[in-house]
Amino acid sequence: MSLTGGGRTACSCCGAAAVYLQRATGRHFCHTHLAEEVEARARKTMADDGMPGRGSRVAIALSGGKDSTVLLAILHGIARGQRDLDLVAITVDEGIAGYREATLRAADAMAARFGIPHRTASFAELFGETLDHRVEGQESRACSLCGILRRKALLTLAREEGAGCIATGHNLDDEAQSVLMNWLRGDRDRLLRDPGQHADRGFVPRYKPLREITEKEVALYGMGTGLFSPLPECPYRHTALRGEARAMLNAMEHRFPGTMERVVRGQRRLALAAGEAGRAPPGSCTVCGDPCSGPTCQACRVLDGEVFRAARHR
Amino acid sequence: MRVQLPDGTVRTVEAEGIPVEQVLGLLGVNPVEVIVTRNGTVVPEDAMAEREDELRLIRISHGG
Numbered sequence: 001m002s003l004t005g006g007g008r009t010a011c012s013c014c015g016a017a018a019v020y021l022q023r024a025t026g027r028h029f030c031h032t033h034l035a036e037e038v039e040a041r042a043r044k045t046m047a048d049d050g051m052p053g054r055g056s057r058v059a060i061a062l063s064g065g066k067d068s069t070v071l072l073a074i075l076h077g078i079a080r081g082q083r084d085l086d087l088v089a090i091t092v093d094e095g096i097a098g099y100r101e102a103t104l105r106a107a108d109a110m111a112a113r114f115g116i117p118h119r120t121a122s123f124a125e126l127f128g129e130t131l132d133h134r135v136e137g138q139e140s141r142a143c144s145l146c147g148i149l150r151r152k153a154l155l156t157l158a159r160e161e162g163a164g165c166i167a168t169g170h171n172l173d174d175e176a177q178s179v180l181m182n183w184l185r186g187d188r189d190r191l192l193r194d195p196g197q198h199a200d201r202g203f204v205p206r207y208k209p210l211r212e213i214t215e216k217e218v219a220l221y222g223m224g225t226g227l228f229s230p231l232p233e234c235p236y237r238h239t240a241l242r243g244e245a246r247a248m249l250n251a252m253e254h255r256f257p258g259t260m261e262r263v264v265r266g267q268r269r270l271a272l273a274a275g276e277a278g279r280a281p282p283g284s285c286t287v288c289g290d291p292c293s294g295p296t297c298q299a300c301r302v303l304d305g306e307v308f309r310a311a312r313h314r
Numbered sequence: 315m316r317v318q319l320p321d322g323t324v325r326t327v328e329a330e331g332i333p334v335e336q337v338l339g340l341l342g343v344n345p346v347e348v349i350v351t352r353n354g355t356v357v358p359e360d361a362m363a364e365r366e367d368e369l370r371l372i373r374i375s376h377g378g
Contacts (some may be wrong), residue, residue: 009361021358023346028358066374173375219349219374223356230372246375250346 020220023257031224038221042074042209051207052164055084059163059204061154062089062118064107065231066222067169071210073227075167076114090157090166092150093122095130099232106231119157126153127303135236142236145302152299155290158204170208173215176260177245179267184241189293191267192274203291214260315365317341320348320373335359337369348373 009018011030018028029037052058060075062068072089079085089111093100104120111118124130127149135142158166182190210218222228237243252259284290285297292298317325317337327337334357338345345359349372352363363369 009358017355018358018361019356021360031356216346216349216374220356223349250344253346254344 019224020217023253024261031220034217035221035224038070038213038217039074039077041212042071043078045212046207046209049207051167051209052205053078053085054082056164057086057088057162059088059090059154059158059161059166060116061166061168062091062107062111063169064091064103064105064110065169066228067171067174067210067215067218069106069110069169069227070218070222071167071169072110072114072116073222073225074209076116087116088161088163089116089118090154090161090163091118091120092153092157093120093124094146094150095123095132096234096236097130097132099234102231106228110227119161121153121157123149123153126156139236143240143242146236148298148302152290152297155204163204165205165207167207167209169210169218171210171213171215171218172260172264173246173249175208175211176249176263177242179263180245180249181241182267184245192271211264212261315363315367315369318368318370319343320371329363330365331362333359334361334363334369337363338371343371347375 009021009028010016011018011033012027013033014030016030016032019031020029020034021027022029046053058075060068060072062072075087079087089107091104091107093104107120108118122130123134127134131142131146131149135145138145154166179191181187249260249263283292283294285292285300286295287300287304288297290297290299296304315327315329315337317327319325319341325341327340329337329340334350334352335345338348338350338359350357350359350361351370351372352361352367354368354370
């Protein structure tokens with residue numbers, strides 16, 4: 001596959017053959033200028049969000065998929081110019097047969113390629129069983145349970161590595177899907193949570209440098225820089241509400257370019273307007289001590305089986 | 315023109331000199347969700363596709 005061939009559409013920056021049409025602006029980009037645009041936007045987001053730079057140890061949540069791989073490459077590029085920016089890649093093996101093996105190999109290869117130390121921990125090691133085993137007969141709950149436990153696992157790994165923050169590969173599409181899902185669930189707390197407020201409740205702060213970059217831009221960046229090859233899809237993907245939200249938003253984005261950006265910015269304005277009133281009161285989990293809004297954090301409820309019992313009664 | 319879909323199946327579209335986006339529309343594919351190569355080269359959806367061209371659609375969304 002080539003990214004340098006001809007076409008009748010030309011890059012708005014240099015006139016070379018375009019690989020991408022930014023539908024919201026009507027601008028075309030060749031690979032080189034798309035890469036520059038993506039990197040500049042990631043740097044700006046990091047600066048806007050106050051992500052720690054010099055003198056910091058940043059844990060990159062590396063799944064091995066395209067988003068976290070692109071994040072790894074961009075942060076590696078930034079770290080080359082900042083010798084005291086210390087990167088470590090952290091990977092969680094959820095235990096999903098037929099899917100995770102290939103992405104774990106990809107994560108290993110990418111961390112080695114960039115010379116970044118890499119730690120992996122599995123659900124089986126941390127929580128006593130694989131995701132496959134845990135959700136047997138409850139497959140429709142797989143994505144929400146996986147998300148809760150993965151956050152806990154990443155937090156554990158980041159603490160063990162002495163990281164000052166966690167960087168994740170969430171892109172603009174992911175963020176818009178999360179907003180729509182929160183509306184669909186009627187989740188007031190999450191809708192009013194300011195995504196720019198990361199460190200006010202005792203967590204290792206999390207940052208999303210790609211949160212203003214579309215999934216297609218991330219994918220084209222990765223293809224153009226030879227970062228990855230096709231990987232298998234998660235077998236639980238089709239059970240997720242996220243899939244429905246993705247399809248709805250993609251359809252709207254096609255008809256009304258810029259929809260996803262407006263959805264995310266609207267939620268952020270809502271959260272800023274809500275201010276303190278929108279934030280859940282900080283507390284500590286009575287089981288593990290991690291910050292949470294109720295007496296027990298979601299991860300401990302999952303591990304205790306409470307979420308499973310509640311799900312059976314729905 | 316010959317079009318390879320993300321699942322590997324191949325369709326033939328009888329058209330000449332139309333935008334890639336229109337080809338995708340005929341196949342019910344949203345251009346937001348795919349990267350398109352034309353004769354092995356990545357092109358934006360407003361590039362033109364000719365009768366003899368070969369298009370390949372690559373799905374960009376993975377994960378859960």
